[in-house]
Amino acid sequence: MALNNNPSAYARQRRALVTEALTFLHGWGYEELEVPLLVPVEELRGTLDPLAEDEHFRFVGPRGRLYLLRGDLTPVVARQIALRRPALGQVHRVSYANRIARLQRGLWADQAEAFELGIELIGPVGARADLEVICLALELAGRLRVPEVELHVGDVRLAQHWLHHVPSEQRGCVRAAIARRDVDALLEVGRALGWSTERRRAFSYLAHPLPEAPQLSALAEPLERTGQEIAAELRSLLSTLEELGFGERVRLDLSVLDDRGYYTGVRFRLLSSPMGEILGAGGRYDELLQRFGADVPAVGFSMRVDRLVSLLASTDPGGGDDCSGVAALTELADALTRSRAGEAVRLAYPAGALDPEGR
Amino acid sequence: MTLPALRIALPKGRLTKQTLDALRRADVLDISEESFGRRLVVPCTPNPSVLHRPVEFLLLKNQDVPTYVEHGVAELGVCGSDVLEEARAEVFRPHTFPFGRCRIALAGRRDVDPAGLAQAEVVRIATKYPEITRRTLGARGWQLQILPLGGSVELAATLGLADAIVDLVETGTTLRENHLEIIEVLDTTRVHLIANRALCRRDAQDLMRLLRALGAEITTEET
Numbered sequence: 001m002a003l004n005n006n007p008s009a010y011a012r013q014r015r016a017l018v019t020e021a022l023t024f025l026h027g028w029g030y031e032e033l034e035v036p037l038l039v040p041v042e043e044l045r046g047t048l049d050p051l052a053e054d055e056h057f058r059f060v061g062p063r064g065r066l067y068l069l070r071g072d073l074t075p076v077v078a079r080q081i082a083l084r085r086p087a088l089g090q091v092h093r094v095s096y097a098n099r100i101a102r103l104q105r106g107l108w109a110d111q112a113e114a115f116e117l118g119i120e121l122i123g124p125v126g127a128r129a130d131l132e133v134i135c136l137a138l139e140l141a142g143r144l145r146v147p148e149v150e151l152h153v154g155d156v157r158l159a160q161h162w163l164h165h166v167p168s169e170q171r172g173c174v175r176a177a178i179a180r181r182d183v184d185a186l187l188e189v190g191r192a193l194g195w196s197t198e199r200r201r202a203f204s205y206l207a208h209p210l211p212e213a214p215q216l217s218a219l220a221e222p223l224e225r226t227g228q229e230i231a232a233e234l235r236s237l238l239s240t241l242e243e244l245g246f247g248e249r250v251r252l253d254l255s256v257l258d259d260r261g262y263y264t265g266v267r268f269r270l271l272s273s274p275m276g277e278i279l280g281a282g283g284r285y286d287e288l289l290q291r292f293g294a295d296v297p298a299v300g301f302s303m304r305v306d307r308l309v310s311l312l313a314s315t316d317p318g319g320g321d322d323c324s325g326v327a328a329l330t331e332l333a334d335a336l337t338r339s340r341a342g343e344a345v346r347l348a349y350p351a352g353a354l355d356p357e358g359r
Numbered sequence: 360m361t362l363p364a365l366r367i368a369l370p371k372g373r374l375t376k377q378t379l380d381a382l383r384r385a386d387v388l389d390i391s392e393e394s395f396g397r398r399l400v401v402p403c404t405p406n407p408s409v410l411h412r413p414v415e416f417l418l419l420k421n422q423d424v425p426t427y428v429e430h431g432v433a434e435l436g437v438c439g440s441d442v443l444e445e446a447r448a449e450v451f452r453p454h455t456f457p458f459g460r461c462r463i464a465l466a467g468r469r470d471v472d473p474a475g476l477a478q479a480e481v482v483r484i485a486t487k488y489p490e491i492t493r494r495t496l497g498a499r500g501w502q503l504q505i506l507p508l509g510g511s512v513e514l515a516a517t518l519g520l521a522d523a524i525v526d527l528v529e530t531g532t533t534l535r536e537n538h539l540e541i542i543e544v545l546d547t548t549r550v551h552l553i554a555n556r557a558l559c560r561r562d563a564q565d566l567m568r569l570l571r572a573l574g575a576e577i578t579t580e581e582t
Binding site: 180182209271272276 | 449450453454455551554555557563566575
């Protein structure tokens with residue numbers, strides 16, 4: 001790919017893309033936040049899944065203090081907002097775009113650095129806020145001209161409920177099997193636990209490659225009332241997205257797991273259809289700010305800018321050098337008024353109730 | 360309009376024959392390994408009630424199958440779980456074939472004390488499977504010095520290059536003939552139908568029909 005041999009073209013493209021994205025998000029009331037590069041380890045302790053924490057780089061600073069290099073932006077942003085002591089009901093819309101350092105498996109090799117941009121919607125609880133963030137993720141992908149994007153959405157609580165019925169020493173294998181869509185491995189676990197055929201099959205739907213409404217119902221059914229409620233919320237979210245015209249690009253995904261250690265509800269991934277590469281992800285994390293002393297719910301998403309730039313360069317090799325696509329804020333505001341995400345948020349926050357900050 | 364072929368990556372060798380037999384029994388397609396000759400890309404017409412697109416088999420080295428599928432050059436593939444773990448490939452495994460199960464075992468000379476290995480300051484393990492060795496023995500807290508080898512791993516233990524080996528064991532004959540024995544079975548490898556993550560979205564119905572034909576348990580209620 002041409003960009004690999006042309007670092008300055010890559011840098012120009014990335015800057016153009018980030019500027020366009022942040023301008024778009026600003027039009028939605030998301031204010032850019034500067035995220036610190038180093039955070040003392042003890043301040044983030046317990047906020048990340050141990051495996052996720054292992055991907056981070058740690059440094060010993062002056063006077064022997066241990067620091068974590070910026071690797072997962074969500075907990076760092078949550079900490080910054082929590083330190084402002086937000087009141088319940090107050091809404092914070094923040095955006096960010098930063099280089100991160102985290103050891104991740106890439107398609108070609110292990111990757112230590114990446115560039116992420118994202119948003120966090122802190123304060124509102126429930127489906128309406130989830131809808132705003134999901135619509136924004138899809139609209140932003142469209143705004144950045146990302147071709148053939150799909151959004152896969154599920155709820156981490158479904159897998160969590162099932163995992164409670166699995167002995168703790170087997171949970172790691174079960175999580176791996178779900179991630180690999182290894183249906184037979186889940187059936188085998190169910191068999192070893194002496195579950196009925198029906199229960200085993202329901203359990204294996206966590207790894208179903210193409211789940212639809214019947215699989216969602218079957219998966220939730222043995223979980224009794226909580227499971228039914230989660231399934232109903234998911235159905236409602238999917239049908240609203242369908243009504244908003246996103247139906248073709250949205251798919252149910254029962255395999256979503258809390259792989260970061262703080263997700264508590266809806267979880268989604270943004271994928272490029274041709275390659276199946278994950279371009280972004282997000283979800284609800286209602287208990288993360290609590291760990292920093294502020295009991296406020298939140299939902300957000302982030303996108304991998306480096307992957308977006310590569311994808312855009314491969315689909316439109318000549319388009320990268322043109323920075324004229326950075327539209328003026330007023331033009332964006334007009335476009336937003338007409339956009340489907342605009343409809344979504346108008347639905348979510350009727351006139352006069354947009355948010356307590358009076359935007 | 361001719362639809363683009365569905366590319367299936369097959370590992371050269373015994374698994375090719377076993378896979379083609381399974382596909383024939385499932386009435387997906389009828390082609391024999393002998394007709395492949397020395398070709399590396401073999402086109403084939405499947406049963407149209409299962410797959411709506413022509414099929415193209417890619418004949419690859421075992422270890423390369425996950426790479427072709429992960430990068431989307433082949434949409435599907437057939438691969439052992441041992442190879443998948445070593446490649447750390449991010450592909451889906453929607454079906455497990457009933458053939459090709461094999462034990463992956465820790466083995467050593469007959470005079471090796473298993474308890475001694477666990478307590479040793481450093482254990483030298485020769486293997487073709489460093490990832491699996493790390494995941495199984497490393498997770499127990501063993502201090503490992505892994506010696507990656509390409510083949511004839513038994514020799515490393517026999518000649519003292521390593522304290523023990525981690526290798527695939529089918530019947531155990533090779534171990535016996537080289538004066539080694541199984542210390543512990545660490546895992547069982549399986550042969551999977553693997554899929555590129557995008558295929559599960561783009562050609563979802565083709566995949567589901569294929570899984571149904573292969574008798575995948577997840578599809579049994581839908582038949």
